[in-house]
Amino acid sequence: MNSIANPDLSRRQFLGASALAAGGLSPAFAYGAASAGNLRLATFRYEVTPPMGHSLCGGWIKPVVGVDDPLEAIGYVLLGSGEPIVVCVVDWTGLLNSAHIEWRKALAEAANTTIDRVTVHCVHQHNAPFACLDAEDIILKQGDLPHIVEKDFFKRCLDAGRSAVQTALKQTSPVTHVAHGEARVSKVAGNRRIIGLNGSVLSQRGSSSRRPAHHRYPEGLIDPMLKTVAFYNGTKKLAACHYYACHPMSYYGDGRVSADFCGLARRQRQEQEPDCTHLYFNGCGGNIGAGKYNDGSKEMRPVLTRRILDGIVASEENLQPQPIESVRWETHDILPPVDERFDEDAIMQQVSDHNQPVRNRNRPSYTVAWIRRVNRKVPITLSSLHINNASMLHLPSESFIEYQLRAQATAPDRFVACAAYGDGGPWYIPTADAYPQGGYAVSVAWCDPAVDQILSGGIKELLTRIG
Ligand SMILES: [Zn+2]
Numbered sequence: 510m511n512s513i514a515n516p517d518l519s520r521r522q523f524l525g526a527s528a529l530a531a532g533g534l535s536p537a538f539a540y541g542a543a544s545a546g547n548l549r550l551a552t553f554r555y556e557v558t559p560p561m562g563h564s565l566c567g568g569w570i571k572p573v574v575g576v577d578d579p580l581e582a583i584g585y586v587l588l589g590s591g592e593p594i595v596v597c598v599v600d601w602t603g604l605l606n607s608a609h610i611e612w613r614k615a616l617a618e619a620a621n622t623t624i625d626r627v628t629v630h631c632v633h634q635h636n637a638p639f640a641c642l643d644a645e646d647i648i649l650k651q652g653d654l655p656h657i658v659e660k661d662f663f664k665r666c667l668d669a670g671r672s673a674v675q676t677a678l679k680q681t682s683p684v685t686h687v688a689h690g691e692a693r694v695s696k697v698a699g700n701r702r703i704i705g706l707n708g709s710v711l712s713q714r715g716s717s718s719r720r721p722a723h724h725r726y727p728e729g730l731i732d733p734m735l736k737t738v739a740f741y742n743g744t745k746k747l748a749a750c751h752y753y754a755c756h757p758m759s760y761y762g763d764g765r766v767s768a769d770f771c772g773l774a775r776r777q778r779q780e781q782e783p784d785c786t787h788l789y790f791n792g793c794g795g796n797i798g799a800g801k802y803n804d805g806s807k808e809m810r811p812v813l814t815r816r817i818l819d820g821i822v823a824s825e826e827n828l829q830p831q832p833i834e835s836v837r838w839e840t841h842d843i844l845p846p847v848d849e850r851f852d853e854d855a856i857m858q859q860v861s862d863h864n865q866p867v868r869n870r871n872r873p874s875y876t877v878a879w880i881r882r883v884n885r886k887v888p889i890t891l892s893s894l895h896i897n898n899a900s901m902l903h904l905p906s907e908s909f910i911e912y913q914l915r916a917q918a919t920a921p922d923r924f925v926a927c928a929a930y931g932d933g934g935p936w937y938i939p940t941a942d943a944y945p946q947g948g949y950a951v952s953v954a955w956c957d958p959a960v961d962q963i964l965s966g967g968i969k970e971l972l973t974r975i976g
Contacts, residue, residue, distance in 0.1 A: 547588075547589040548587065548588070548589040548590060548683065548684040548685070548833060548836065549587075549588040549589055549681040549682060549683055549684060550585055550586070550587055550588070550681060550682050550683075550684045550740055550742075550747050550748060551585065551586045551588070551674075551677035551678050551680065551681045551682075552583075552584070552585045552586075552677060552747065552748050552786035553583070553584050553585070553586070553673040553674050553676070553677035554581055554582065554583045554584070554673065554786070555581070555582050555666075555669040555670060555672075555673040556579050556580065556581055556582075556669070557580050557581060557582050557599060557600065557601065557638075557666045557669070558576055558579045558580045558766055559573050559580070559637070559638050559659075559662060559766065560573065560659075560662060561573050561574070561575075563638065563656070563659055563662060564638070564639075564655050564656045564657060564658070564659075565602075565635065565636050565637060565638065565639075565761075565764065565766070566602050566635045566636070566637070566639050566761070567602070567639040567644075567657055567871050567872060567875070568648075568654065568655035568656060568657055568867060568871045569655075569866075569867045569868035569871055569872065570635070570636075570761065570762045570764075571762060571763060571764035572655065572764060573764055573766055574763075574764035574765065575764065575765050575766070576765070576766045576767075577765045577766060577767040578766075578767050578768055578772075578773065578776070579766075579768070580599075580600035580601065580634070580637055580766060580768055580772075581599075581600055581768070581772075582597055582598070582599040582600070582666070582669075582670060582673075583597070583598055583786065583787075583788050584596055584597030584598065584616070584674075584788070585740075585748050585786065585788070586620045586674060586677060586678060586681075587684070587740075587836070587894075588681060589684075590836040590837075590838070591626075591838065592621075592622040592623060592626055593620045593621060593622040593626065594622070594626050594627075594838050594894060595613075595616045595617065595620050595622060595626065595627040595628070595674070596627075596628050596750075596788075596894070596901075596903075597612075597616055597627070597628070597629045597630070597670070598629070598630045598631070598632060598788050598789065598790050598928070599612075599629065599630070599631050599632070600631075600632050600634055600637060600768045600772050601631045601632070601633075601634070601637045601638045601639070601640060602631065602633055602634060602635055602637045602638060602639035602640075603631050603633065603639050603640065603641075603906075603930065603933035604629060604631055604640050604932070604933055605639075605640065605641035605643075605644070605875065605878065605932065605933040605934045606641055606642070606643050606644075606878050606879070606882050606887075606932070606933075606934045607641075607642045607643055608640040608641055608642045608643075608658065608663065609629060609931070609932040609933065609934070610624070610887075610932075611642065611663075611667060612629050612666075612667065612670065613627040613628070613629050614627075615667040615668075615670050615671050616629070616670055616671070616674055618671065619670065619671040619672075619673075619674035619675050619678075620674050620678065625840050625890055625892070626838060626892075628890075628892050628903040628928075628931060629931065630790055630791070630903065630928045630929070630930050630931050631791070631930040631933065632757055632768070632769075632771055632772055632789060632790075632791050632930070633756060633757055633791050633794070633907075633930050634757055634758060634761070634767065634768060634769045634771075634772060635716075635758050635761040635762070636758075636761045636762070636763070636764070636765060636766050636767055636769070637766065638658050638662075638663075639657065639658070639933075640657070640658040640663060641657055641658070641874075641875055641878050641933075641934075642658065642660065642663070643877075643878035643881065643882065644657045644871070644874040644875045644877070644878045645657040645658055645660065647857075647860065647874040647877055647878065648860070648870070648871055648874050651860065651861060651870070653863065654867060654870055654871055655867060655871065657871060657874070657875075682742045682745075682747055683742050684740050684741065684742060684747065684833065685741060685742055685743055685832060685833060686740075686741035686742075686743065686744075686830035686831060686832055686833060687738065687739070687740060687741070687830065687831060687833050687896045687897055687899060688737075688738070688739045688741065688828035688829055688830040688831065689736065689737060689738045689739070689827075689828070689899045689924045689926070690736070690737045690739075690824045690825055690826065690827030690828045690829075691734045691735060691736045691737065691824050691827065691924075692734065692735055692820050692823030692824040692826070692827065693733045693734055693735075693820070693823075694733060694734070694735050694753060694816060694817065694819075694820035695816055695819070695820075696801075696802045696816055697753075697755055697799055697802060697813060697816050697817065697820075698728065698731040698732075698733065698753075698754065698755040698794075698797050698798075698799065698801075699714060699726075699727075699728045699729060699731060699797070699798065699799070699800060699801030699802065700714070700728065700729030700730050700731055700796055700797060700910070701713055701714050701715065701756075701796050701797060701798045701800065701949075701950070702714075702729075702796055702943070702946070702948050702950070703723075703726055703729075704946060708945075708946065709945070709946045709947045709948070710946050710947050710948030710949075710951075713948060713949045714726065714798060714800040714801060715798055715800045716756045716758040716759070716760075716761075716798045716799055716800055716803065716805075717758070717759065717760055717799065717800055717803045717804060717805030717809070718800040718801075718803070718804065718805070719804050719805065723800050723801060724801060724802070724804075726801070728801060730796075730910060730911070730914075731754070731755075731797055731910060732753075732754050732792060732793075732910055732913055732914060732917075734753075735751060735752065735753040735817070735820035735821060735823075735824050736751070736752045736753070736824065736924070736926040737749055737750065737751050737752070737821070737824040737825055737827075737828065737926075738750045738752075738896070738899050738901055738924075738926055739785075739825070739828050739830075741830045744830065745784075746782070746784075746785045746828075747785060747786065748785060748786040748787075748788065749778075749782075749785055749786070749787050749788070749825060749828075750788045750790060750901070750926070751775065751778075751787065751788065751789045751790065751821050751824065752790045752792050752901075752926040752927060752928060753771070753789075753790075753791070753792060753817065753820065754791065754792030754793050754794040754797050754910055754913060754927070754929070755771070755791070755792075755794045755797045755798065755799060756791075756794050756797060756798040756799065757769050757770060757771035757772070757791060757794075758770075758798075758799070759799065759803055759805070759809050759810040759813050760805045760806070760807070760809075760810070767810075769810070770799075770810055770811075770813035770814040770817055771789055771791070771817055772789065773810070773811075773814040774789070774814045774815075774817035774818040774820075774821060775787050775788070775789040775821070777814065777818050778818060778821050778822070787821075789821075790926075790927075790928035790929075790930075791928070791929060791930050792910070792913050792926075792927045792928065792929055793904065793908040793909060793910050793911075793912045793913035793927055793929045794907070794910065794929065794930075795906075795907035795908050795909045795910070795929070795937050795938060795939070795950060796909045796910055796939070796943070796950060797910050799813060831897060833896060833897060834897055835895070835896070835897060836894075836895070836896050837893075837894075837895040837896075837975065838892065838893070838894055838895075839892065839893045839895070839971050839974055839975075840890050840891065840892045840893075840971075841890075841891045841892075841967045841970045841971055842888035842889065842890050842891070843888060843889050843891060843963050843964060843967045844883060844886060844887075844888040844889065845883075845889075845935065845956040845957065845959060845960035845963045845964070846883060846956065846957045846959060846960075847879065847880050847883050847955060847956065847957065848954065848955060848956055848957045848958075849957065851876050851880060851955060853877055853880050853881070856873045856876055856877050856880075857877060859873050860873050860874055860877070872953070875936065875955075876936075876955050878934070879934050879935060879936070879955040879956075880955070882934055889905045889931075889932045889934065889935075890932070891903065891904060891905070891931075891964075891967045891968070891971060892971070893971040893972070895923075895975050898922065898923050898924060899923065899924040899925075899926065900920060900923050900924070900925045900926070900971075900972060900975070901926050901927075901928065902916055902925060902926070902927045902928065902968065902971060902972075903928050903931055904927060904928065904929040904931055904964070904968070905929065905930075905931045905932045905933070905934070905935060905938065905964075906929065906930065906931070906932065906933045906934065906935045906936060906937070906938050907929070907930065907933070907936060907937045907938060907950070908929045908938040908964065909937075909938060909939050909940050909943065909950075911940045912927070912929075912938070912940075912964060912965065912968065913925075913927040913929070915965060915968065916968050916972060919968070919969055919972050919973075920972045920973075920975075923972070923975075925972070934955075935954070935955050935956045935960065936953050936954060936955050937950040937951070937953055937954040938954065938956065938960055938964060939951050939954050939958075939961075940961050941958040941959075941961035941962070944958045
């Protein structure tokens with residue numbers, strides 16, 4: 510049944526056809542009259558809490574000794590605009606390389622779609638798995654290193670994902686309207702890189718800090734806005750996707766699994782509105798953390814949770830549902846080169862050096878995983894979901910905040926919401942300007958500075974193809 514009043518179908522059909530002829534774009538984005546009333550949404554969630562003893566954050570912090578609150582994967586399947594579109598967000602530190610591809614494949618199979626129409630993101634909590642199957646293979650060969658991710662647990666998560674999607678698809682709802690809103694979040698985000706007089710990073714302001722100088726120093730470049738895009742069936746809100754850029758840790762390293770303040774805020778909102786599925790995406794938070802306002806004490810976790818929840822609620826106050834008139838899914842593949850600082854043989858020698866601490870052996874295995882992936886020419890897929898004048902951008906890894914701000918500036922007439930922490934293979938993605946400044950993020954950025962142009966170009970491509 511067509512529930513959208515639409516006097517202008519023939520014109521839109523014509524525009525769709527001409528765009529195809531002009532741009533040679535995938536027909537999958539086309540959303541014409543035939544499907545105007547056939548959009549449907551299925552939401553799903555499944556638990557991905559690691560078992561006792563499982564490694565956290567790659568194995569160099571304390572493994573699981575208990576669970577303060579569970580980790581979840583939450584998502585939706587959008588049907589009726591070409592092959593199904595799947596969007597999923599996971600309470601893990603990261604999903605990298607083959608792990609990210611396997612996760613998408615499992616959801617794609619369950620939704621009967623192709624992997625290029627599935628995007629998966631992490632919230633990036635650190636008392637959580639940091640899953641790279643390729644790095645796991647590298648450290649397994651060493652015989653004496655803690656796991657990066659246990660493969661049987663990972664497989665159970667894929668199975669849980671498949672069955673959650675299959676179950677969800679038995680209960681879909683029509684989607685007729687979309688809305689967006691935003692609100693300023695108070696006293697959470699601050700830029701992590703404090704630049705000194707010589708133009709390089711003087712100090713890294715982490716997720717928490719007890720140094721008064723870190724609290725005094727200004728927030729610096731951040732995106733203070735929490736953005737929301739929500740899907741409706743008439744006036745009934747079905748799903749609300751929230752986007753805010755900040756490392757999400759209040760404290761970590763104690764072996765106690767938690768979705769931490771961003772995940773907890775999402776869960777509180779979920780409890781307030783049990784009939785709407787709430788999703789929380791971390792934006793381009795690579796150089797953003799809570800250390801300006803957070804001293805890492807236990808008392809601060811609920812305080813930060815409240816600040817994010819207030820942002821979510823305020824953002825949703827602005828929601829004004831509009832009939833859905835267009836839906837487009839776009840993708841753009843990139844394969845940024847490895848930085849020449851990283852040499853596989855030299856890194857493997859370090860991984861094999863039994864005198865080195867775990868951090869200095871497990872962490873470089875992620876570098877090698879990225880080098881081998883680039884050699885195999887397996888690209889990262891950027892994607893965007895454009896609905897009316899809202900664009901949801903799906904970006905990789907620990908991208909710096911500048912990418913999100915540039916995306917918004919590139920499309921000033923659109924509402925641009927960014928989810929980063931997709932495929933985590935490259936670790937940090939600084940801007941080209943940030944490389945000579947040094948600092949922690951640059952030291953663990955596996956890509957050459959050319960990644961700036963490549964990623965910026967990809968974002969521009971996704972935003973300008975809309976026409
Ligand atoms: Zn990080």
